[in-house]
Amino acid sequence: xxxxxxxxxxxxxxxxxxxxxxxxxxxxxxxxxxxxxxDTTFSAEQRQQLLVMFGLDRPLHEQYxxxxxxxxxxxxxxxxxxxxxxxxxxxxVLPNTVVLTFVSLLLAYIFGVLVGAWLAWRRGSWLEGVVIxxxxxxxxxxxxxxxxxxxxxxxxGLGIFPSGGANSPGATxxxxxxxxxxxxxxxxxxxxxxxxxxxxxxxxxLLMRSNMLExxxxxxxxxxxxxxxxxxxxxxxxxxxxxxxxxVTAFALGFGGSIGGNVVVESVFSWPGLGxxxxxAVAGNDYPLAQGAFLLITMFLVVMNFVADLLYSALDPRVSxx
Amino acid sequence: xxxxxxxxxxxGWCRRAVMAGASxxxxxxxxxxxxxxxxxxxxxxxxxIVLVTAPQAGDPQEFQAAQLIxxxxxxxxxxxxxxxxxxxxxTDYVWQSREKWDATMWRMVGRPERSDPDELIFxxxxxxxxxxxxxxxxxxxxxxxxxxxxxxxxxxxAARKRLITEAQQVIARDTPYVFxxxxxxxxxxxxxxxxxxxxxxxxxxxxxxxxxxxxAAPVGTQKxxxxxxxxxxxxxxxxxxxxxxxxxxTDLVWDxxxxxxxxGLPTPWSASEVKWVDGQTLDxxxxxxxxxxxxxxxxxEDVIFSFEAVAGDxxxxxxxxxxxxxxxxxxxDSVVRFKLKTASASFLxxxxxxxxxxxxxxxxxxxxxxxxxxxxxxSHQERQPIGSxxxxxxxxxxxxxxxLEKNADHWSAPKMDRWILRIVTNQEAAxxxxxxxxxxxxxxxxxxxxxxxDLARQNTNVEVASSIDMGFRFVGLNNRRPPFDxxxxxxxxxxxxxxxxxxQAAWNGYAVPSGSVVSPALAAWHVASxxxxxxxxxxxxxxxxxxxxxxxxxHYPSGKRETLTAE
Numbered sequence: 001x002x003x004x005x006x007x008x009x010x011x012x013x014x015x016x017x018x019x020x021x022x023x024x025x026x027x028x029x030x031x032x033x034x035x036x037x038x039d040t041t042f043s044a045e046q047r048q049q050l051l052v053m054f055g056l057d058r059p060l061h062e063q064y065x066x067x068x069x070x071x072x073x074x075x076x077x078x079x080x081x082x083x084x085x086x087x088x089x090x091x092x093v094l095p096n097t098v099v100l101t102f103v104s105l106l107l108a109y110i111f112g113v114l115v116g117a118w119l120a121w122r123r124g125s126w127l128e129g130v131v132i133x134x135x136x137x138x139x140x141x142x143x144x145x146x147x148x149x150x151x152x153x154x155x156x157g158l159g160i161f162p163s164g165g166a167n168s169p170g171a172t173x174x175x176x177x178x179x180x181x182x183x184x185x186x187x188x189x190x191x192x193x194x195x196x197x198x199x200x201x202x203x204x205x206l207l208m209r210s211n212m213l214e215x216x217x218x219x220x221x222x223x224x225x226x227x228x229x230x231x232x233x234x235x236x237x238x239x240x241x242x243x244x245x246x247x248v249t250a251f252a253l254g255f256g257g258s259i260g261g262n263v264v265v266e267s268v269f270s271w272p273g274l275g276x277x278x279x280x281a282v283a284g285n286d287y288p289l290a291q292g293a294f295l296l297i298t299m300f301l302v303v304m305n306f307v308a309d310l311l312y313s314a315l316d317p318r319v320s321x322x
Numbered sequence: 323x324x325x326x327x328x329x330x331x332x333x334g335w336c337r338r339a340v341m342a343g344a345s346x347x348x349x350x351x352x353x354x355x356x357x358x359x360x361x362x363x364x365x366x367x368x369x370x371i372v373l374v375t376a377p378q379a380g381d382p383q384e385f386q387a388a389q390l391i392x393x394x395x396x397x398x399x400x401x402x403x404x405x406x407x408x409x410x411x412x413t414d415y416v417w418q419s420r421e422k423w424d425a426t427m428w429r430m431v432g433r434p435e436r437s438d439p440d441e442l443i444f445x446x447x448x449x450x451x452x453x454x455x456x457x458x459x460x461x462x463x464x465x466x467x468x469x470x471x472x473x474x475x476x477x478x479x480a481a482r483k484r485l486i487t488e489a490q491q492v493i494a495r496d497t498p499y500v501f502x503x504x505x506x507x508x509x510x511x512x513x514x515x516x517x518x519x520x521x522x523x524x525x526x527x528x529x530x531x532x533x534x535x536x537x538a539a540p541v542g543t544q545k546x547x548x549x550x551x552x553x554x555x556x557x558x559x560x561x562x563x564x565x566x567x568x569x570x571x572t573d574l575v576w577d578x579x580x581x582x583x584x585x586g587l588p589t590p591w592s593a594s595e596v597k598w599v600d601g602q603t604l605d606x607x608x609x610x611x612x613x614x615x616x617x618x619x620x621x622x623e624d625v626i627f628s629f630e631a632v633a634g635d636x637x638x639x640x641x642x643x644x645x646x647x648x649x650x651x652x653x654x655d656s657v658v659r660f661k662l663k664t665a666s667a668s669f670l671x672x673x674x675x676x677x678x679x680x681x682x683x684x685x686x687x688x689x690x691x692x693x694x695x696x697x698x699x700x701s702h703q704e705r706q707p708i709g710s711x712x713x714x715x716x717x718x719x720x721x722x723x724x725x726l727e728k729n730a731d732h733w734s735a736p737k738m739d740r741w742i743l744r745i746v747t748n749q750e751a752a753x754x755x756x757x758x759x760x761x762x763x764x765x766x767x768x769x770x771x772x773x774x775x776d777l778a779r780q781n782t783n784v785e786v787a788s789s790i791d792m793g794f795r796f797v798g799l800n801n802r803r804p805p806f807d808x809x810x811x812x813x814x815x816x817x818x819x820x821x822x823x824x825x826q827a828a829w830n831g832y833a834v835p836s837g838s839v840v841s842p843a844l845a846a847w848h849v850a851s852x853x854x855x856x857x858x859x860x861x862x863x864x865x866x867x868x869x870x871x872x873x874x875x876x877h878y879p880s881g882k883r884e885t886l887t888a889e
Contacts, residue, residue: 078697078701081556082556082557083556083557083562083697083700083701084701084703092719092720092721093721148750151748151750151751151754152750152754155751155754156751156754156755156757156758156760157754159758162760163751163754163755163758163760164744164746164748164751164752164755164760165722165723165744165745165746166722167722167723169546169548169723169742169744169760169761170546170548170723170725170740170742172717266747267747267748268748268751269748269751270744270745270746270747270748270751272719272721272722272745276554276721276747277554277721280553280554
């Protein structure tokens with residue numbers, strides 16, 4: 001129990017540090033937020049009014065304390081540009097990003113674990129010589145290039161899949177859930193997911209393979225063989241299960257990390273997600289929106305980290321006994 | 323009026339006389355200089371000139387044009403540095419530190435309300451806007467100020483046209499800006515979906531405009547117009563000027579008393595008639611039988627409310643457009659009377675065609691609620707926007723898609739069923755979508771126009787409409803800082819630039835040379851005065867004004883010291 005409390009305190013410290021860095025970072029960036037949106041017809045008076053409205057005329061330390069105080073109350077502020085609460089804005093695009101990230105990551109990890117285990121089992125065969133270089137090549141290929149190739153072939157080339165967006169033009173749904181579980185949404189999801197999948201599968205695959213190779217040297221595998229278990233059973237039940245531990249951690253961290261990192265895929269496929277909103281916010285010095293979104297991403301990452309920690313101790317008792 | 327215009331020409335004459343005298347003196351001085359020791363007589367060497375521009379990645383055309391200009395100015399013996407800054411830094415620098423910079427690449431974009439030349443003629447060059455307003459180059463010419471003020475008061479079109487012509491000529495001569503090009507708009511659509519005869523080209527704006535959206539007739543079974551914006555949408559709010567693509571929507575959902583017509587002139591829209599009672603009083607008759615999207619009738623009270631709503635502090639972006647209104651009163655159930663503080667020829671375009679008509683029963687309670695909060699009306703997003711325009715909002719998700727459907731009850735009902743605006747952030751994908759019909763109106767293409775032309779050549783369904791933009795690109799010269807404070811020096815800089823070469827090399831042929839603030843797209847007001855490139859004449863202009871080359875570097879006229887350093 002005290003272990004968990006210490007962990008939680010760590011989390012809070014990390015969040016405070018990130019919040020402070022975010023605050024300073026955006027304010028030290030060149031350019032004035034009032035200039036990003038305004039047309040040049042904007043008068044000096046109007047500009048001053050805007051500065052006062054957002055509290056940007058106050059000294060930096062005052063702004064900082066107001067910012068922290070608001071954060072404590074769960075108040076992320078109002079976007080300069082959209083003039084709406086940051087939380088509303090982020091929540092409006094979050095479902096799309098979570099679906100895209102989760103589906104691609106899940107597919108990538110299932111594929112990576114299976115193929116990685118299998119490759120370790122077939123160590124030294126000609127398959128290795130074909131599969132590993134192609135996995136590495138896909139992992140190294142720039143996402144936008146991969147996305148464009150898929151788009152130009154399967155998208156507007158052959159017309160199998162739509163070329164952008166999350167739904168067909170003008171499609172109507174009874175609810176947000178109905179939308180996300182519709183066939184139309186799934187069709188739009190295929191290409192961005194495939195791109196992200198191809199990019200993500202390399203890590204779990206190689207990780208799984210090297211863990212497997214290590215585990216296969218262990219005594220209990222030898223033991224299993226001596227017991228006369230089938231190869232299949234040894235591979236899946238005994239070796240793979242133990243080799244999977246680090247992959248689970250990678251999955252949890254990968255999920256936290258990818259939430260805000262899909263900017264490229266989201267832009268290529270015009271996918272209405274968090275990444276696109278973030279890029280605009282940063283480019284336009286929309287401090288509250290950028291800060292809020294980054295903070296939420298950090299929160300995701302920290303929480304997933306925490307979950308991975310807990311999971312790890314559940315899966316491997318040695319950790320908690322440490 | 324008559325007295326004023328005589329005053330103007332007398333002022334102009336005086337100025338010319340003084341200038342002629344001055345240049346005769348300078349000429350004399352430089353002749354003297356030749357006779358004596360050349361170097362001793364010459365002024366200081368001109369410092370390094372810095373030309374700021376957007377970076378190549380941000381705006382390749384502008385960057386390329388800046389490089390060309392740098393080359394040509396160096397041929398005059400100047401030391402020129404072309405310095406790239408992000409658009410934001412550039413705006414900050416040029417706008418906020420008005421004493422510091424030398425020359426900047428800049429642009430004016432076309433907008434329907436700029437169809438009336440007042441905004442360009444007055445705001446850009448009147449001396450009162452030099453300190454903090456639009457006249458960021460600091461041009462100051464009292465004679466010009468008088469012309470700019472006079473055209474604003476003159477409601478007689480022919481007389482105003484003469485003043486606008488004179489203003490353009492003065493600007494061409496004084497060269498506060500070096501005009502470069504008017505870019506061309508390239509917008510494509512599918513001929514197999516939309517009847518080309520019903521696509522409207524609005525002068526200086528192109529085919530993506532209100533009139534096209536209301537008139538476009540489908541030829542087949544696809545009755546929805548699917549178009550796209552490359553930017554995310556910000557709001558659908560009649561009291562907030564939130565962005566370029568957002569304004570396409572507000573244009574269609576909310577009506578206005580006037581609209582800027584395809585010819586660039588104001589035409590009555592929700593008003594059936596507008597009549598000047600005198601120079602400062604205008605009677606507007608409301609078109610009968612108009613209804614809000616919720617079924618309630620539009621009344622004179624709604625119209626008055628719409629103008630009063632933006633006059634307060636709740637709508638800071640619209641406020642300047644109504645600041646000239648002294649009072650609005652109801653004359654009858656269909657007539658409103660506007661009284662203006664000063665006569666304004668552009669009032670019909672810049673105010674009546676600009677202010678959205680909003681229902682009083684919707685917005686009055688909203689504004690009352692906002693009156694005590696620190697937020698203003700810009701932060702209010704209606705869940706179901708209510709206007710009276712030819713399209714109704716069916717539903718919207720601002721990061722994804724906005725669906726408008728036709729308002730069949732409107733007196734000018736659209737021919738299409740729905741107008742669907744998608745967000746497409748990938749320009750190549752947008753082209754692919756057009757080819758496959760996933761979009762059928764390529765409303766926001768920002769890529770290479772040549773690729774679009776090639777696509778149209780391969781695919782006969784694709785029609786590209788190319789038209790000259792109302793906006794223009796120019797070099798802003800800081801008229802406050804020597805040597806740019808010398809009109810002869812500015813003229814020489816303009817003469818040195820080869821605009822035809824620039825059109826080809828920087829804009830790939832998709833632009834026309836520019837010589838005036840008023841684009842040739844606005845045929846009613848435009849005066850042609852393109853400066854042709856002539857390096858010899860540029861050099862001669864400088865020599866006549868007393869500038870001279872010493873060891874291949876340009877020096878000031880005699881007696882003039884260099885007091886500034888390159889920032």
